[in-house]
Amino acid sequence: MALHDWLSGWECTHVAIESTGVYWKPVWNILEGALTLILANAKRIKHVPGRKTDIADATWIAQLLRSGLITPSFVPPADIRNLRDLxxxxxxxxxxxxxEKNRIHKILQNAI
Incomplete structure (x- = not known):
């Protein structure tokens, strides 16, 4: 929520998030609907030499976003995401x- 407030304070309209593992999901859920979100495929934006820190990564992703060079990944609507999780x-x-059934069968077979 603090991130949402901070971005709103700076009048951000677009946010690019790198899709590494599942770490992007809570951020996406908080910011969804309030900002234009772009989920960037990590493989497509990682092929740049010399980037070693999170700050440099964030700067690079921001430059790509401003230049329109990030191809957004498909993120299904919230109800579909919830159904997938279930x-x-x-x-x-x-x-x-x-x-567990297989373990019980094995124990019973070994007991005979």
């Missing part, structure tokens, strides 16, 4: 249940 969680639970 589906993935259900799949994980089913895998865990199957693994």
């Amino acid at each position: 589906t993935r969680y259900r799949r994980k639970l089913l895998r865990d249940a199957t693994a």
Whole structure:
């Protein structure tokens, strides 16, 4: 929320976020709807030699954004993202249940 307030204070209208892992998701969820968000594919913007720090990375991403050189990645609407999360969680639970069943079968077979 502090980031949202800070960006609003500086009258930012666009924000580019590098898509590394899942770290971009909470920031995206906070800023979604208030600003124009662009999710940048890390592979497409990393091919620049000499960038070693987070500050240099942020400066580079800002330059690319201002120049219009970031191709935005597709981010589905919030309801679809939530459905995907639930589906993935259900799949994980089913895998865990199957693994437990297999462990029980193995224990029972070894007990005979």
